[in-house]
Amino acid sequence: MNVGLFIPCYVDQFYPGVAIATLQLLEKYGCKVGYPAGQTCCGQPMANSGYEHLADSCNTLFVKNFAEFDYIVCPSGSCTLHIKEHLHDNASPAEAKSIRSRIYELSEFMTDILKVESISSRFPYKVGLHQSCHGQRGLYISQMSELVAEPFSKPGKLLQMVEGLELVSLGRSDECCGFGGTFCVAEEAVSVKMGKDRVDDHLKNKVDVITGADMSCLMHMEGILKRQKSNVRVMHIAEILTQW
Amino acid sequence: MVNHVSLSETFNKDEERVNWHDETLWWIRQKRDKAAWQIPEWEELREMASQIKMNTLSNLHDYLLQFEKNALANGIVVHWAADADEHNKIVYDILTKNKVERIVKSKSMLTEECHLNHFLAEKGIDVIDTDLGERIVQLADEAPSHIVLPCIHKKKEEIGELFHRFLGTPEGNADPQFLTAAARIHLREKFMTRRVAITGVNFAIAETGEFVICTNEGNADMGAHLSDIHIACMGIEKLIPQRTHLSVFLRLLARSATGQPVTTYSSHFSKPLAGQELHIVLVDNGRTRQLGRPDFRNSLKCIRCGACMNTCPVYRRSGGHSYHNAISGPIGAILAPNLDMKEYADLPFASTLCGSCSNVCPVKIDIHQQLYKWRQVLTKEGHSPAAKTAAMKVMAGTLSRPGLYRFAGKAGRWFMRNIPWLTNNRLNPWYKQREMPAPPKESFGEWFKKMRK
Numbered sequence A: 001m002n003v004g005l006f007i008p009c010y011v012d013q014f015y016p017g018v019a020i021a022t023l024q025l026l027e028k029y030g031c032k033v034g035y036p037a038g039q040t041c042c043g044q045p046m047a048n049s050g051y052e053h054l055a056d057s058c059n060t061l062f063v064k065n066f067a068e069f070d071y072i073v074c075p076s077g078s079c080t081l082h083i084k085e086h087l088h089d090n091a092s093p094a095e096a097k098s099i100r101s102r103i104y105e106l107s108e109f110m111t112d113i114l115k116v117e118s119i120s121s122r123f124p125y126k127v128g129l130h131q132s133c134h135g136q137r138g139l140y141i142s143q144m145s146e147l148v149a150e151p152f153s154k155p156g157k158l159l160q161m162v163e164g165l166e167l168v169s170l171g172r173s174d175e176c177c178g179f180g181g182t183f184c185v186a187e188e189a190v191s192v193k194m195g196k197d198r199v200d201d202h203l204k205n206k207v208d209v210i211t212g213a214d215m216s217c218l219m220h221m222e223g224i225l226k227r228q229k230s231n232v233r234v235m236h237i238a239e240i241l242t243q244w
Numbered sequence B: 001m002v003n004h005v006s007l008s009e010t011f012n013k014d015e016e017r018v019n020w021h022d023e024t025l026w027w028i029r030q031k032r033d034k035a036a037w038q039i040p041e042w043e044e045l046r047e048m049a050s051q052i053k054m055n056t057l058s059n060l061h062d063y064l065l066q067f068e069k070n071a072l073a074n075g076i077v078v079h080w081a082a083d084a085d086e087h088n089k090i091v092y093d094i095l096t097k098n099k100v101e102r103i104v105k106s107k108s109m110l111t112e113e114c115h116l117n118h119f120l121a122e123k124g125i126d127v128i129d130t131d132l133g134e135r136i137v138q139l140a141d142e143a144p145s146h147i148v149l150p151c152i153h154k155k156k157e158e159i160g161e162l163f164h165r166f167l168g169t170p171e172g173n174a175d176p177q178f179l180t181a182a183a184r185i186h187l188r189e190k191f192m193t194r195r196v197a198i199t200g201v202n203f204a205i206a207e208t209g210e211f212v213i214c215t216n217e218g219n220a221d222m223g224a225h226l227s228d229i230h231i232a233c234m235g236i237e238k239l240i241p242q243r244t245h246l247s248v249f250l251r252l253l254a255r256s257a258t259g260q261p262v263t264t265y266s267s268h269f270s271k272p273l274a275g276q277e278l279h280i281v282l283v284d285n286g287r288t289r290q291l292g293r294p295d296f297r298n299s300l301k302c303i304r305c306g307a308c309m310n311t312c313p314v315y316r317r318s319g320g321h322s323y324h325n326a327i328s329g330p331i332g333a334i335l336a337p338n339l340d341m342k343e344y345a346d347l348p349f350a351s352t353l354c355g356s357c358s359n360v361c362p363v364k365i366d367i368h369q370q371l372y373k374w375r376q377v378l379t380k381e382g383h384s385p386a387a388k389t390a391a392m393k394v395m396a397g398t399l400s401r402p403g404l405y406r407f408a409g410k411a412g413r414w415f416m417r418n419i420p421w422l423t424n425n426r427l428n429p430w431y432k433q434r435e436m437p438a439p440p441k442e443s444f445g446e447w448f449k450k451m452r453k
């Protein structure tokens, strides 16, 4: 199948390794992957700040870049959700609508479309999984602790397949880390406090690595860990799944 | 300028208190979870409640008239108030007509919203709040910080201090049981001597013209039953069509609020006691305006359980007062801009849009979606700082031109540098308590171009 790789702007700029791991995973499971060179961003930074109306040309660009693929896959739940909920293009509304139904976050793409049942990677460490809100509560890639409903976790399921990996359970299984896009600078005090508390939960459970399906949350937590001079690392789930 | 950012920054100066506040409310969230899991059909109940409220809102006009007709037939005096001011005047008129200068009041978020206490105080009327938590914030001359737990921001030692000052309890005594007993004695005298009691309303039933008040302390009942005149104040969205619907809401309310199966008292008031006057004030105060906004109409389903506050990771770490509005937390943030966009333009941004609020809400209000939509409305209406608009335009321009984007990235990872439009100091707030990732040698785009072609 023809898969368009959508790499969010900050991943492209700061975490090329995450994008490379995503590409490797998709190719390993038989996808023919294309990476449109003209891509930039999903437009979420503007939209969540109240400037959805400024995201029009960003949207048009997105449609132009990705219309041709069977699926669009992105290693970020948040950017995926934004496209799914908000991609519009007055010039080609049908294409935009179709893209909204063909875009997937990486881990849900692996479990639901590629139907991955085993992974040949090995990672002998204690790992804490951060459930990023947009992937979880927006895309429903994991069950939400607020609901009276059967628990499940798509990224959790993938991590369980990794040899040697010990997934710890946290005090608060799905509390927000406080990144929140521009919230992280606009509401700096609360954002950092939320991040510190989330990091503490992982540290208390003695993890070696904090992982997740959204690099933005991990970037925020990494920033806090580094300031605390902690040895605990953050890794995107794709980076763990490619430890083969 | 006082806004959520500055108020929560102040709140966060005392980290230990933030931890305590967070943990106290998280504990209530956990109690709520446990109570919800006792009901296998919990999610269906929420859906049902949401639909009953949808029906109510869609037919509000008819239900209100039906309620009025039945209430009048029951012997209740019905008043209509278009706004807070009219509401306050109606209450004041009843008091002056009866030459009453001292009254008791049980918890009512509506009267908080209308600033009734302040209004009456200026007219020389003495109001005693009889809900323990409300009495505590009243003594402290503060507003409630939470709609269900008005003094949740106060530690027991601080309450002991207040009681020592105002009620004469021994200095240094912070034993909750002792303090509650002291409050009881203090309030008992007020209950016995005051002729007028104001209460709120949790549910008003169109079919029967009765209303229901839920409390744990029984203070609303005590006030209402000992008074000559009972005035119940309610927002017009408090209606439900039929008595049978109450079973759905009573199962949800206390479980969502505190994790109790039901409130200690769920009292029905349908007609005045012999020799008593029973008034009900139906208040609009912007509700019909909100009803006319399709994107925000749902917010009127709220039954004021407070669950969205307890679960909100921002609220728990910024405190109720940081919302500078009678109703705080996520629901406050979508109700307040309807009252005054300029004054409350900051509130829809006081969220990470994590969505936990919408998930706990017993009437399934899409709170976080409405926060997102308010952001768009407020920006379009011009309630956004000019510097932010300018920065956003630059960002939008860069992100819609791949060439420029790649150049800007190379020129120094524009991403973080483009965000800090908000502070006046030139420091990027990211760095205050966090590091940035070390910039890599090349972006993924550059790597891909080199490796794959």
Ligand code: SF4
Residues within 6 Å of the ligand: B256, B301, B302, B303, B304, B305, B306, B307, B308, B309, B331, B357, B360, B361, B362, B363, B364, B365, B367
């Ligand atoms: S919005 Fe929902 S959760 Fe929040 S107070 Fe109202 S009913 Fe409760």
